[in-house]
Amino acid sequence: MSAVVETCSGKLAGTLDRGVLTFRGIPYAAPPVGRLRFAAPQPPEPWTGVRDATQYGAAAPQTPRRLQILPTAAQGPQNEDCLFLNVWTPGCDAARRPVLVFVHGGSFLRGDGASPLYVGTPLAERADIVVVTLNYRLGALGFTSFAELGGERIEASANAGLLDQLAALHWVRENISAFGGDPSNVTLCGESAGAMSVGAVLGMPAARGLFRRAILQSGAAHNFLSEAAAARIAECMLGVLEIAPSRLERVRDVPAEALVAAQAKVMQLMESEADLLCYQPAIDAATLPAPPLEVIRAGGVAGVSMIVGTNREEWNFFGALDPRVTQLTEDDLYARVRGRVGENAESLLRVYARTRPHATPGERFCAIETDRIFRIPAVRLCEAQIEHAPNVFAYLFTHASPALDGRLGACHVLELPFVFGHTGLAPLAPLVGQGPEVERLSHCIMDAWASFMRGGSPMHAELQAWPAYDRRQRTTLQLGTPCAPIADPGAAEREAWEKLL
Numbered sequence: 001m002s003a004v005v006e007t008c009s010g011k012l013a014g015t016l017d018r019g020v021l022t023f024r025g026i027p028y029a030a031p032p033v034g035r036l037r038f039a040a041p042q043p044p045e046p047w048t049g050v051r052d053a054t055q056y057g058a059a060a061p062q063t064p065r066r067l068q069i070l071p072t073a074a075q076g077p078q079n080e081d082c083l084f085l086n087v088w089t090p091g092c093d094a095a096r097r098p099v100l101v102f103v104h105g106g107s108f109l110r111g112d113g114a115s116p117l118y119v120g121t122p123l124a125e126r127a128d129i130v131v132v133t134l135n136y137r138l139g140a141l142g143f144t145s146f147a148e149l150g151g152e153r154i155e156a157s158a159n160a161g162l163l164d165q166l167a168a169l170h171w172v173r174e175n176i177s178a179f180g181g182d183p184s185n186v187t188l189c190g191e192s193a194g195a196m197s198v199g200a201v202l203g204m205p206a207a208r209g210l211f212r213r214a215i216l217q218s219g220a221a222h223n224f225l226s227e228a229a230a231a232r233i234a235e236c237m238l239g240v241l242e243i244a245p246s247r248l249e250r251v252r253d254v255p256a257e258a259l260v261a262a263q264a265k266v267m268q269l270m271e272s273e274a275d276l277l278c279y280q281p282a283i284d285a286a287t288l289p290a291p292p293l294e295v296i297r298a299g300g301v302a303g304v305s306m307i308v309g310t311n312r313e314e315w316n317f318f319g320a321l322d323p324r325v326t327q328l329t330e331d332d333l334y335a336r337v338r339g340r341v342g343e344n345a346e347s348l349l350r351v352y353a354r355t356r357p358h359a360t361p362g363e364r365f366c367a368i369e370t371d372r373i374f375r376i377p378a379v380r381l382c383e384a385q386i387e388h389a390p391n392v393f394a395y396l397f398t399h400a401s402p403a404l405d406g407r408l409g410a411c412h413v414l415e416l417p418f419v420f421g422h423t424g425l426a427p428l429a430p431l432v433g434q435g436p437e438v439e440r441l442s443h444c445i446m447d448a449w450a451s452f453m454r455g456g457s458p459m460h461a462e463l464q465a466w467p468a469y470d471r472r473q474r475t476t477l478q479l480g481t482p483c484a485p486i487a488d489p490g491a492a493e494r495e496a497w498e499k500l501l
Contacts, residue, residue, distance in 0.1 A: 195219025
């Protein structure tokens with residue numbers, strides 16, 4: 001069965017599945033090609049007649065991940081013409097439902113809004129909300145800053161990928177009422193690089209008023225490049241492409257495949273400059289004028305309620321991609337940690353040795369990276385926003401995957417099937433486990449997210465205790481078996497990072 005809805009750009013024909021209407025491949029901006037490559041997104045061209053919205057749009061150009069633990073990378077065709085979003089809704093009516101806008105992860109290099117993990121049917125059906133997923137420009141096409149090099153010779157932005165996300169939010173504000181959503185009740189949600197994007201968007205003046213609440217899963221507001229670092233990475237890209245800065249405009253003519261291929265070389269050459277992520281948001285006078293966490297601490301998003309959390313063993317996901325981790329010696333561990341925190345490595349390692357006396361060097365490395373990249377930034381974000389909003393809630397996802405004899409633990413991305421209601425999918429069973437406890441946890445999380453979207457509190461009938469975060473108790477909800485509040489988890493490690501991050 002098909003359904004037709006009218007947007008500001010024209011009519012769309014979607015499909016009905018399990019009582020949920022689905023509209024795929026909706027253009028929310030003009031194709032970012034030609035002179036629009038690297039530029040801020042422009043409004044979509046209107047169309048006549050009824051546009052088919054039963055197929056996903058192309059994903060942003062990207063390279064595949066070497067190992068897929070969960071299906072989060074792009075599944076279909078890729079093209080620079082990639083600025084599409086997807087909508088799932090219980091009804092195109094006047095119900096004014098809460099709206100969840102989800103930003104996918106993938107290290108700012110991979111992924112799209114069409115992943116099977118992000119299909120919004122179960123969440124929209126259970127929670128009676130509208131779910132929106134989107135694509136945005138990735139890698140060199142979305143996060144290269146040529147502005148300092150090009151002047152007026154190329155209309156460039158350091159944060160084209162973030163501006164795409166703002167364009168999608170503008171589209172939601174203008175059109176979501178036609179899909180039964182409430183444009184005044186939008187929750188911006190992201191996971192991994194998607195949550196890091198949300199953290200950056202919180203620091204963007206142009207984002208004010210586009211959403212009421214935010215959910216950040218395994219990402220916070222620490223990820224950005226300085227203007228100088230972003231300029232050096234752009235210079236490196238020109239060098240790899242053999243384009244002289246005086247001929248910068250030629251970068252618009254390089255095939256997208258060649259730009260994507262050049263990313264790997266740039267990342268190799270600039271690894272120490274960007275600490276894992278060459279392509280990420282950057283400080284830029286026009287779009288992101290100050291570090292996002294500074295903006296939040298100063299009250300820049302006062303009143304925005306948040307759920308912020310991480311998974312207990314985030315880095316085990318990445319450890320599975322790096323066979324050297326299991327072979328680390330104590331000397332190797334020290335060298336790696338010193339490369340990250342300098343002369344503080346020895347004192348930091350003593351803390352993790354004390355709290356994990358039976359862990360191998362590889363396991364302690366994964367614990368340190370979990371905290372450095374994910375958990376401590378999440379704590380810092382909570383600490384910053386509680387001064388300006390009463391409803392800030394922290395979580396720690398603790399459900400461990402049975403895969404690889406349990407070595408993944410509660411790893412990065414593992415919460416996604418629970419959030420979107422896909423734990424029952426047969427291909428995911430070896431990763432998420434099976435049984436009533438798994439289903440119960442998924443329902444608990446889905447209902448918490450929906451309750452938060454409706455009224456600013458994640459508590460519901462089956463979850464009656466989730467106190468807001470404060471500096472005294474640092475109460476964090478364990479999302480596992482059971483779902484229960486715990487005070488200041490990982491306190492010793494948190495204190496060890498106090499002056500380091």
